[in-house]
């Protein structure tokens with residue numbers, strides 16, 4: 001994808017619409033570094049979030065993903081119990097209390 005410039009306004013719903021396979025999910029994944037481990041993936045240009053370049057050298061992808069979440073098209077539970085899957089987000093963020 002080349003020559004793309006899009007502003008996503010804060011507090012509004014923005015949608016990407018296009019035929020299957022045109023790259024909507026790939027663009028979304030670029031917002032939180034989900035493409036980084038895809039073999040052959042290269043990215044040029046900038047992705048700015050609140051004015052900060054999400055692809056600057058000192059940016060930690062894990063921290064980016066804490067702030068920019070993603071709901072997947074197809075659910076992919078971890079190979080754990082339903083209980084552990086539901087609690088996963090809270091647990092990795094350090095919550096040790098009772099979640100029930």
Ligand SMILES: Nc1ncnc2c1ncn2[C@@H]1O[C@H](COP(=O)(O)OP(=O)(O)OP(=O)(O)O)[C@@H](O)[C@H]1O
Nearest residue numbers: 001002018019020021022023024025026027038073
């Ligand atoms: N800019 C790009 N350069 C190279 N390959 C790309 C690019 N954008 C997308 N692709 C590849 O095209 C395929 C389809 O892309 P993607 O899954 O993002 O499409 P989609 O619009 O989300 O489709 P769907 O509507 O079916 O969910 C993927 O294999 C992806 O790796």
Ligand SMILES: [Mg+2]
Nearest residue numbers: 024025026073
């Ligand atoms: Mg998609």
